[in-house]
Amino acid sequence: MQTHEINNRFIEHFRNTGHTVVPSASLILDDPNLLFVNAGMVQFKPYFLGEVPAPYPRATSIQKCVRTADIDEVGKTTRHNTFFQMAGNFSFGDYFKEGAIEHAWQLITASQDSGGYGLEPDRIWVTVYNNDDEAARLWNKVAGLPAERIQRRGMDDNFWSMNVPGPCGPSSEIYYDRGPAYGQEGGPLVDESRYIEIWNLVFMQDQRGESTGPGKSDFSVLGPLPAQNIDTGMGVERVACLLQGVENVYETDLVRPVINMAEELSGRRYGADPNDDVRFRVIADHARTGVLLVSDGVTPSNETRGYVLRRLLRRIVRSTRLLGVHEPVLGEFAQVVRDAMAPSYPELTTEFERIDSVMRNEEEAFLATLSAGSKIFDMAATETRRAGSTQLPGSKAFQLHDTYGFPIDLTLEMAAEQGLSVDEQGFRDLMSEQRRRAKEDARARKTAHADTSTYRSLLDEHGTTEFIGYTDLQAQSRVLGLLVNGAPVPAAGEGSEVELILDRTPFYAEGGGQIADTGRLVGPGVELEVTDVQRAVPGLFAHRARVVAGEVGVDTKLEAGVDVDRRRAIARSHSATHLVHAAVRSAYGKRAAQAGSLNSPGRMRFDFTAPSAVSAPVMSGVEEEVNEYLQNDVEVQAYNTTMDRAMELGAVALFGEKYGDQVRVVDMGDYSRELCGGTHVGSIAQLGVVKLVSDSSVGSGVHRVEALVGMDAMRYISKEHMLVNQLTEQFKVRAEDLPDRIEGMVTRLRNAEKELQQLRVAQVLQSAGELAGRSVDVNGVSLVAEQVPDGVDGNSLRALTGEVRGRFASRPCVVALFSADPESSKVSFVVAVNRDAQDRGLAAGKLVPSFAEHVGGRGGGKADMAQGGGSEPAGITAAVGALRRELEQVVAHG
Structure with missing residues (x-):
């Protein structure tokens, strides 16, 4: 049975028993305690907490979920996943234990011909809370389960709460016996590999107090709730494993296709090598999670949700590279995920162009970052060896992780390649400290549930x-x-x-x-x-x-x-944001979705997902279009309506926002129509002028526009006008001629700089003969290894090295020249080897490692010429000595 069919049967079963079908919430609900939605009940939390009345007595949903606590463990086992689907049914003061047990039992044991899952009743076991005699009795009454297949557990396993004061209660978990081949007899208390949990029924019947200790069960139960509720969660992927007869989630119909694509790209096979299998599983898991997160409006960044997404996508790229694939891959995997998941989540098809763009842009950015981070790693490895150690400090591993997005396994692999270990404990300590600070920040947020x-x-x-x-x-x-x-x-x-x-x-x-x-x-x-x-x-x-x-x-x-003036200025900014959003969508289409905004007095900031490079002329057109529309003096109207009606009217809903059945729509004529709870002007003419003042990229696939509105815009325009007047006065030209005049001046300056550079090169090259004359003989090879005057740039140094080499027409030679920049404390070096020296086994690129560490750097190149740089000018003398020793050794053995 395919996963989509499993979902459909679940929904139809509960629809037929009077449950309201509620679509999956976005993965990024506005909950300060959660980075992502991690359980089916999250979108119903306000109803369980009594913050707002439930709009229906019973509901059902298939909720997409992401849990990221064990990202580093994904792939190492078949148990860990970041994305999963949780099927659930919920009762808000309606039915209770007996109803929950009846609904679950009917669905899982009814024949497949009659719409059930057809699981064998004799292979089903359950657990209940220690003193929940009622649940044990009901399992016997409703399902006919014998006492030996009803096992009891304590609070850590079979008692649920939100970890804060509020509803709590015992739970009952449903397990399926996969058979003797999977482990010992004796039920889930003995072996949870053989007896796999598929469904958890939570009976919310009590009110819990404050925590009394650090443990999960360290709290007091204050008494019964005024109304009893039901919250259940069935693991869709786990049921799919059973109904599809596969060993784990990676072999199910929605995950295995990603592994198939990875096999096709790499030419390797899943199951052939344990190390490769880890990489296949990382790719399969993270590709699904990445696509679903981008679909819900998350974009890669260095903060919070975007940081998690960035880590996931980069782990995919690194894993495919370890499988031998060096071409871009994220777009390929995104297509496979779309094709597999779209029947349940059609937005993956409608939004795919944006999803694909975000993922491809992030991959391109990471490949550049990988190069930069590798240099940092090489420098850290060099410093480690120079200090006489074989262990890379945990602080360096953390820097690579935190700054460059390197997973720790990437650093471990790179270190192993160079014969080094990593201080993993030091890394973990720094990670723990970072998590501690993050938790403190979360607790300090303005509306944390804990407070x-x-x-x-x-x-x-x-x-x-x-x-x-x-x-x-x-x-x-x-x-x-x-x-x-x-x-x-x-x-x-x-x-x-x-x-x-x-x-x-x-x-x-x-x-x-x-x-x-x-x-x-x-x-x-x-x-x-x-x-x-x-x-x-x-x-x-x-x-x-x-x-x-x-x-x-x-x-x-x-x-x-x-503060009236401040409110009005903010309202102007918010209305301007809606108009800029409409103009951006007019220019780039629906792919340009809002990715964030900030409306403050007189100033607005608008982020949107950019399907491709954002051009200055287009953004200038956006500004012109908005200001042209302002001349219409259109009345701004706000009204409440149903969500369905708002969608019929074409209202724009924002990614990540949760909307109820009733929504507030803000209209600015037919030009802009959005769901919005903010404050706005009465007429767009009150905005006066909207002036774009900043236009930049702020992340992979995300563009930011900042604008001034009203008098703030007018003041900015006035200052710009004054600046233009000053320049026209200084250059003695009309304003429209300024660009040509400034361009001409810049061109002349550049030409002058080129002429100066040519003079410097000629001056440097004059020293070639003198340098060649100071060569020393090393077993029949002429060696020129010196530091030239400070400030010689890389191009000049390369030209000089080649010129010196040319002075040795009929004798083997090696030329190595170093130059230091006193301002930046950087070192540049170039090594050149002529053909006669190459015939004796010498190669420029192979000589570099012998001395580069002495100047705190690295480099490389071909046999005839290599170059590089470092950060320790004081080490040049030692580098020259090391090069000479290496030359003596190579020539002697050659």
Whole structure:
């Protein structure tokens, strides 16, 4: 049974039992605790936490998931994967344990002819929580499982929570016995290789408290939940292994095609060599994950999600190179993933041109980085040997990993090739420190779930904050909650930094690329300055403020006032972003998808996925198109509608955003229509002017445009005009003639520099005879090895070396010249060997390694000439001596 059929049967089974079918959420939901969606229940988390009411009593989904904690282990085993699909059914206060068990049992044991999976009931085992007698009884009642196939486990295995205060409860896991060939008898308690887990049913029935220790089970259970919920997750890939009769996920129908392509490209076979098998599995796993991440709007970068994607793609490239493939490969693998996965995720087809472009651009960038990183590695290896060690420091391995994206296995392989080991423990310590800092940063984020228990209590007690900021910039508000350093307090005095939860607010909370409003809160004898506003939990606004005067307390009534001029400037920027987005799509098509934005007073930043090189003339046309449209004085309209209706109207939805059934659409005539929760101008004429001031690439396949709006744009244009006037005055030409005049001046300067360079070369070459005259005899070979005056550039040094070699027409010679740059402390060297010396076994390229390490460098070349550089001018004398010793040895043995 193909994987798509497994998914279809799951969805149809639960659709027929009254479940609402919910599409998979994006892999990059706005959850500060998660880098990527890693479980089927993530998109339903607000319903389980009680932050918002569930729109349906029961639901089902096939959720795409990514877990990245074990990236370095992927490929080494057949168990580790980064991408997987989780099929789930969910009940929000509807059915409970019996219903969950019935639904699961019916699907997995019903015959395939009747729409089930047809698994043999006698080979199914389950585990339940230690004291969950009810679940054990129901498995016997509903499924007829005998007691010996119902095993019990403790909290670490069969009790679930979100690791923060909130819903929790026992779970029951379903296992399938693959038979004696896979291990020992005795159920999952004895052998989980033979008994493979396929489904986990979580019974949310309790409320957990704060953690009491570092362990997974170190928390107290406070009591029953007001409503009992169900959260289940079936591993689609694991079920596919069983139904397709294969050993592991890498042999299933959606993964094996990638390995087949890798076999075709490399000429090697999966299963023939254990080392190659690791590389095949890395390619297969990471290719799927990479394509799905790019599809959901992630682009390679050096930060957070983009950094993970970059690591995955680079590991693919490195693995294929180790398989002997040196041509570009990411595009080939992307096509295979698209063809395999598109039946379940059709967006892979519609967005493929963009996906393919991003992946190919990243591969091109990595190949350049690989070259640069290899040089850094070679220098580190040289330094290690010079220090008398055979172990590369962990700090160097970490630098290669953190700066150049080298996986540790790449560094280990390169080190082994040079006879070195790597301080892996030192590397791991630095990685652990980096993860620790990352976790601290995550905890310090503005709305981390670990710190939201107080907010959720306020939400439960008072309901949501009413946002009136679309229409009003002032409001009478009441303080519902007051926090200092995350802890609730009854009051706070002058100078205090506080967070206020208000019953209603005109302040816009940061989101959708728009920064938060600022302003003031004023009441009887008290005044506060609002510096930031965040959504603490869905529906609840946290106002960060400083008490300027007096004392504020819970229930204090305040006049909330937004900084009007600042809000209007931000609104102009946000509206300008929509227009620039429309113009970019007009120029480059739908492939130019928004990849981020920032709207601040008078200035906007817009990132988009660039399908190819972005040309200056096209971006100039974007600016002209936007400003031409501004002349129409089109009214900006915002309205709420259903998601389906918005899509029918052609509204643009952004990658990575989660939308509900009801969405807010912002129209600017027929030119721009986007889903957006931000604030905007009433008419586009209020923007005045939009001036693009920056246009650059900010990552693989991502382009950034920055623009000024309104008076900020006018001031910029005025300054540019003044600058042009100054130049026309200085050059005594009209403004339109400035480019030609400046180009002419630059051309003359370049010509003058070339003439000076030619004079310098001629001057240097005059010393060739003198240098040749100072040659020394080394067993019948003339050696010229000297440092020439500082500042001789590489081209001149090469020309001089060749000229000196030419002075030895009938005698074997080796010429090695060194030049140091006093400003940069860099060393350049060139080695030349004539034909007579080559006949005696000498080759320029082979001589370089004998001395290059003394100048802290490396180099190479052919038999007649080689060159390179280093970073230690003080080592030139030692390098000359080393070269002479090498020459003596080679000639003597030759």
